[in-house]
Amino acid sequence: MSAYDKVLAARSTKKPTSMDYIHNLFGDTFIELHGDRNFADDKAMVGGVGMLNDIPVTVIGLEKGRNTFERMERNFGAAHPEGYRKALRLMKQAEKFHRPVLCFVDTSGAFCGIGAEERGQGHAIATNLMEMMALKTPVLSIFIGEGGSGGAIALAVADEVWMMENAVYSVISPEGCASILWKDSSKAAEAAECLKMTAKDLFELGVIERILREPEAGNQKMFESLKLLICRTFEKNLSIPGDELAQMRYKRFRKIGAQE
Amino acid sequence: MDLFAFIKPKNELEQQGEEPVTKKRTPYVPDEMWTKCPECGTLLLTTDIEENLQVCSKCNHHFRLSARKRIEIIADKDSFVEMDSEFMSTNIIDFPGYDDKLKKGREKSGENESVICGECLIRGIKTVIISMNAEFMMGSMGTVTGDKITRAFEYATEKGLPVVAFTVSGGARMQEGILSLMQMAKTSGAVKQHSDAGLLYITVLTDPTSGGVTASFAMEGDIILAEPKALIAFAGPRVIEQTIRQKLPRDFQTAEFLQDKGFVDKVVDRRYLKDTIGHLLKIHNYEEVEPDERV
DSSP states (O other): OOHHHHHHHHHOTTSOOHHHHHHHHHGGGOEEOOOOSSSOOOTTEEEEEEEETTEEEEEEEEOOOSSHHHHHHTGGGOOOHHHHHHHHHHHHHHHHTTOOEEEEEEESOSOOSHHHHHTTHHHHHHHHHHHHHTOSSOEEEEEEEEEEHHHHHTTOOSSEEEEETTOEEESSOHHHHHHHHSSOGGGHHHHHHHHTOBHHHHHHTTSOSEEEOOOSTTOHHHHHHHHHHHHHHHHHHHTSOHHHHHHHHHHHHHTTTOOO | OOTHHHHSOOOHHHHTTSOOSGGGGSOOOOGGGEEEOTTTOOEEEHHHHHHTTTBOTTTOOBOOOOHHHHHHHHSOTTOOEEESTTOOOOOTTOOTTHHHHHHHHHHHHSSSSSEEEEEEEETTEEEEEEEEOTTTGGGOBOHHHHHHHHHHHHHHHHHTOOEEEEEEEOOBOGGGHHHHHHHHHHHHHHHHHHHHTTOOEEEEEEEEEOHHHHTTGGGOOSEEEEOTTOBBOSSOHHHHHHHHOSOOOTTTTBHHHHHHHTSOSEEOOHHHHHHHHHHHHHHTTOOBOOGGGOO
16 A cells, blocks of 8 residues: 555545544443533534543544534534644543543644634644643543644644554645645645655654554454553553653653754 | 936936936945835835844834844843754655755755754843744754754753743644654643743744644743734645635734734734843843853
8 A cells, every 4th residue: 555545545434433433442431521611612523531441531532523414513523723622621631530541533634714713723732732741641642544733743642652554644734745845736645655654654753652453444353452452551551650651751752853 | 127217317418318427426226235125115225124123114014034133132242152053954754855955944044953042141131042043944843943942941941941932934844744743742842841840931923933833832832922913823824715715804813813812912013022021031030140140
């Protein structure tokens, strides 16, 4: 598969969305919690609490929707500032009760529009980056589809970042990159190669910790083994004092691109 | 058309179509002596603009400043000591054409990177200063940019110093792929540690500040100032117009617009910026360094 094939696979509407992951991992224990307590409830960002085996977990995900109607309602997974603020509210709540935070990332990017700018999209993302870095509870982020730039990293300041083998994560979309560099968005396939945005590339660059096999969409066994892996990671990280965990998280990012 | 053609009266010889005698006495006026204000169109003497801190004396338009010039007008005379100036970006993910872009950026700006960091005095108060450079690849944030900023914050945290950052940037540098995106998290982490240590961080958003820089350390200041009319955005106006297929209102994403929406504390004219920052530092109990301790 070429890099651009991976991009197309990551965007495929047949892929399980965050909601699919949440239902498969948490079953009936999941309770959705809405709203940012400031402006609105952003449906591109879902969040709530549930049990992962015997661990209470706060789970947050960027949700694209599973059919046309849902996708419109969820703005195709492009969150507004209130979405990021809702995510942060739930993370702070998790910290208070020392619950681990599980994030699913699947977005083409934070929404670009008048309302998003008026309500401080940049500010919302910046605040998430800053606060997540100091969160005194375990954080794990899993990229299940598209990981578009600032809108993705705002849910990925984590102790560990994992990616499904057909997920992508990039500073800019290959189309955007091609149109800026070569004034030709049809050269997206070339740009995708250059940007090093596949799970394998990112693993080699030291940006992610784990690549997860994707046997086929919605495979029950995949969810079972994923659940086990997540639980093991949370158990390990829950035993580390919060301050230390936050310090380790900072070091994780601190070393990326460090000079000397 | 030559401007002096309007002013200078024609002498007799000229009227007869011959070479004017007075031309020899007309002083040579090089083009760079004049700068046209892009806002009001007034022709201004370049030296006058310089004296006025690169602000149009007619309409208050703020011309862009280089990172060095910025430090020159904010830091007390001869007080600036640069940090990590030797750090140079390399083409870490073998991105086509990046080496060439870096070379051009260095030539155009005369600097090694898109940001200058260091320590200085502002109204006698020791401060860490971060100044971005639009002349270097539009101030984009690569790994070296991110690392220099992170190190500046870590230094300030260690020494208990306030930080003042002047931002101008097109965002994360796509030629470094995901590694440049990671700098958003890294710089934010460094800001957070500085903040948790109870230290003051002032950001001054200048034209233009956008993308990954807006969505990280630019918006994380305790106090966020901005220069008049500066474009401040997460997504640039062109991207938004393409997305929503609508023309945007004229003052959308200006500093004044952001102040109105509650995301900028105060829009400050460049000529009052040093006073404002100095005053804010004092209000936060930072003390002036004794004159004999100054280098």
